[in-house]
Amino acid sequence: MTMDRKGSTHVEGAARVAFFLGLVLIAASCRHAALAQDPVSPTPIELAPRCLEVEGAPPLEPAVPDDASFARTVPRLVPWSLGESVRGGFLEIPHAAFDAIQLGLPLDPGDEGGFRTKLAAAALAEGLLSSDPVAFRGGLALAGGRLSALVHGDRLWLEMQFPPDRREQALARFSEWLDPRLIDREALARIHRKTRLLALAESSSPTFVAGQAFDRLLGVGTASVVAAKERPVRPEDLRDFVLDRIGREDSIVVYSGHAVPDDTPDLGRRIGSILGEARTRALRLASRSAPRSEPERRPPIDSAPGTIHLVDRPGAPQVEFLVGFSTPTRDGATRVALESLASLLGGNVGGRLFRDLRERQGLAYIIDAAQASTGRFVVTTRSRPERVAALLLGIEAHLRALSEIPISDCEAEMLRDRMLGEYAIVLDEPDALRALLREEIAPRTAHTAHAALPDLAARLARLAMLDVEKLREVASRRLRGAPTVVLVGDADRLERSLGEALPGRPIRVFEDGLDSLR
């Protein structure tokens, strides 16, 4: 759970309110009469102009200058030698107002969506595993610090930010933070309830449901589902869970600040010492090793090509879309190409889908595409039920065009500029850069014994080398064929209207929502 800065509340949070009483007779299911529809023919998509020319617009300097100034835009990451069980370094972030320590503790496969992991994050974020949480928070207050704990990828990230001039006080609190004790039962009940509510709210979000359904259909990832009732977590379970992760090998720690201090090696030794002590303590104190389990991998669910999978959400006034392909890859160049293709298609407001399906045809308000690090290339959007058929056909037409119509030279050049520009912005924004670190720290796989610190310069080089042939090759090879289609909405209404609008198209309904897919 991430400590949220006040002011960052979101309207979407309204959907997170407790769905209490597993009766969860949430709202009357207002079943609308299905709209009668005539068969829908696809509107020809519009790709032109492939690249924008604006008369009178000032020219751009090259994105990749010849001199070394380009590489100097990458923040320095100075590695430390911290021993066998942990890797780390100092990251210089010129405009950071605060110093920060980011510690990534390894999780087991399947842990990342687990309730116990979320509970641990919630407890850690409030300092509730300290011997005296009130005193801990008071001490942190003296350091002007703030905490967050979140799960990203295959790690539990513990992060502390503090003013640079309070470093010693902050490090003392950091050491204390890595010494988990038994949580107070009342506090545990409170965060258990809160975490459960968050999980329930998340699981009711159509975006989440669509993602889970997609992964389940393709047999990728490990479905993060909310159990009808979570097994109670005892204080000892929580403490041992955290101790076990602290005691594991393969932690990663990054200290960041606005300037590399003169005493960087000493700072590294100090951090290494804190982590080493924490690990030794953890190995001694853990009452038992937490069982390491591999989550059940389920095979893909077979469906005929072109099947529309409807996940029922009775009474929903909007329909959530997730349309795409499974695209796992370990090759860095292919990954960059897929990310670029997603940007060409989606690109937030700059992509083909936005221009054509929203601005020209008015079929959706938000529409985007992404290549997720989990290995899926997807288009996401939502719309009114009466527009679903036309929007779906439009999305599929654009996906076909992407794989069948070669990307133009100017588009490839534009994509390279865009990816480099996006990267430059991330490198310039402290929070975004820290988030990138979490994303880029390589997940442990069968091919890598240990995760590694990210090579920010290497990513920059890979982006600079992006070329049109690679883009065309990846588009035609990885994005061809019928995409997997998931729609989350009122299935009763949709099944009828889609059946009329797209006659002959296979439709598969999951009436019990995600439960049907388990």
Added chain:
Amino acid sequence: MRSVEWLRGLVALGFLVLPFSTAASESAEPGECISADSIEATTERLVPTIESFVLENGLRVHLAPRRGGATVSVRVAYDVGATDEVPGRGGLAHFLEHMMFKGGDAVPDGGHFRLVRDIGGTTNATTDYDLTQYWNTVPTRALDRVLFAEADRMRRLRIDETNLANQRDAIGEEGLGLENLPYVDAATRFGLDLWAGTPYGHSPLGTESELAAVTREEAERFRERFYAPANAVLVVAGAFDPGAARRAIASHFATIPAGSPRPARPAWELDRAPRESIASDPLAPFPIFAVVWQTVGATAPSAASVAVLDDLLMGSSDARFQREIAAPLTLDAYSVSLAFRDIGLLNYVFVPHTYVGVAEIRAAVRREVQALRDEGPGRAETCRSVQRIVNDRLTDLETAEGVAAAIARGALFRQDPRVFAAELSELARVDAATLERAARELLVLDFHTLEIRPTGLMRWLKPVLEFLPDSIGASLEASLL
């Protein structure tokens, strides 16, 4: 995407902010919670310089270069918002915001998005009651191009029937997304009622009928009246050459006609009579209870105190309402407080336990407010809240976009682009006595309340659970959660 920020604040049901307690800095002066020198040093490092000038056509320009990095943020803020709309013609300012992306003099429809996104930048806009702002963050090499694009749409907009219809649809979808969420409708009506009779008493989104009635001529008139250089502030912040920026700005903006000064803002009075509202919401799965106080606008002298007071009441798990009300009586609770130029709210939402009635929460709020009015806050809790607010504001200055936003806001609200630094100093000076005075003035015991009740089974089950011993409801909650 573009959004109406005020609605987020009014209706959001976010999650509890996790604790973040603070205390006095060891190097602070007695009475100070944080060393003003320390804040000033950080502010100077993040925003070392601001160069300001005014073009002949009245456009106010502020340049904030800084070393390091390779990106720059360009923000144009127009002194116009929903408060400038005629009653019954709501939504026009927001509508214009959408139209600003439909093509200008040289840039075609949708071209602004592409210009910025093609170079990897981000662009967005927002309309609230007071301001309409457009921002772009791009690699430094694209600065001239973005200045060209902003000048292009300031100079002329392509407002035609096709664009109007298209954006009417898009805004309709934007509103539908909000309507799809529980609590939004009831909370919106309540909030607007609180501000009825003032320029803040209608929705910046406009109603469906108001949007349908917008004509091309009306949109043009609104644009001519408010989208003039004399009514705008241009800010450039980040890694850039100020000399090159000055030349580009002169080249692109200087020939845009000045336009007329914006009309004066009419005076208005706020009806502070307490309101107690009960609403039903078929989308709501569970009841909520909100308590609200009218406070002051962002430009008021006591704005800093109000911000700290808000945090003191609900900003962390050690905050008063959290500790004394939320923890024992609720499933969840959080702050949705707001401050616009001339109006503000302290607003707290409680999601009660199944066995806790609204009356109990109301009584607890009154009790805590009375205690704060009578005894004032302690120094430690005051300093904790001051530190949190200061840290949040300093974090905002980490990015070029955040710097540009702070400068634009200060320039328009208080005619001082560097007022954010003075505001930080004001915050650092907030002490327990100041908070006690603010509490006495603003936290009246006749506060506004809104109760939103679900329909269906829950509507009837909850009163039963409130009547039964607490242990039954608590057991039920524990067994289900």
